[in-house]
Amino acid sequence: FDVVLxxxxxxxxxxxxxxxxxxxxxxxxxxxxxxVKNDERLKKEAxxxxxxxxxxxxxxxxxxEKLLSHRx
Numbered sequence: 001f002d003v004v005l006x007x008x009x010x011x012x013x014x015x016x017x018x019x020x021x022x023x024x025x026x027x028x029x030x031x032x033x034x035x036v037k038n039d040e041r042l043k044k045e046a047x048x049x050x051x052x053x054x055x056x057x058x059x060x061x062x063x064x065e066k067l068l069s070h071r072x
Contacts, residue, residue, distance in 0.1 A: 001029065003068065005055075008035040008042070016046060023050040032067055034059075 004022060008015040016033060023031045032053035033046045043054045053067035 003030040003032070005032045005034055005064075008033055008037065016042070016051075019046075019051055020049045030068070030070070032064075 004019065006015045006019045010018070019031045019033055023029050027050065030053070031051040032055060033051050034055045034057055035042065036057050038056045046054050052070065055063055055067070
């Protein structure tokens with residue numbers, strides 16, 4: 001995949017940890033964490049681990065487009 005949008009709370013695991021693993025395995029992956037938590041510590045952890053985007057739900061299409069435009 002070129003892009004993965006992943007929620008932080010999944011029914012079978014921690015989305016942040018899963019996304020970290022995928023980004024670690026595939027550094028060119030555009031990983032975006034979606035969450036309802038506007039938490040600077042969580043955002044910093046995600047971005048420091050190589051995840052390229054952090055979206056707080058609800059978010060607008062423009063927010064997603066901005067993150068995807070960095071891919072082009």
